[in-house]
Amino acid sequence: GGAECVACPSGTYTSEYGSASASDCVKVLKVCLLVPSYRTTASSRAYDPGGHNRLAGALSAIKEINDKSDGFWDDVLPDTTVVYEWYNSGRDAATSMQMAIE
Numbered sequence: 001g002g003a004e005c006v007a008c009p010s011g012t013y014t015s016e017y018g019s020a021s022a023s024d025c026v027k028v029l030k031v032c033l034l035v036p037s038y039r040t041t042a043s044s045r046a047y048d049p050g051g052h053n054r055l056a057g058a059l060s061a062i063k064e065i066n067d068k069s070d071g072f073w074d075d076v077l078p079d080t081t082v083v084y085e086w087y088n089s090g091r092d093a094a095t096s097m098q099m100a101i102e
């Protein structure tokens with residue numbers, strides 16, 4: 001992991017990526033979506049519609065938060081862009097734990 005720009009201070013700030021002025025600061029919130037879309041346990045290998053519904057809900061919320069001009073949730077994280085990485089947990093605790101650690 002790298003250094004994050006937690007706040008945009010006046011003047012300049014320095015991270016492992018170099019220095020920048022406050023006007024160059026772009027805040028990004030990176031989230032991990034760890035939801036099942038396909039079960040990967042030995043007893044059940046199948047499409048997981050509940051997992052897809054949760055993923056769709058999360059993606060819809062991210063889209064609404066990132067759209068600052070649609071009148072919905074425009075004041076939530078106003079100067080921040082939400083980005084995500086999605087992983088299939090397979091509805092398996094061991095898989096989920098390993099992915100969370102990585």
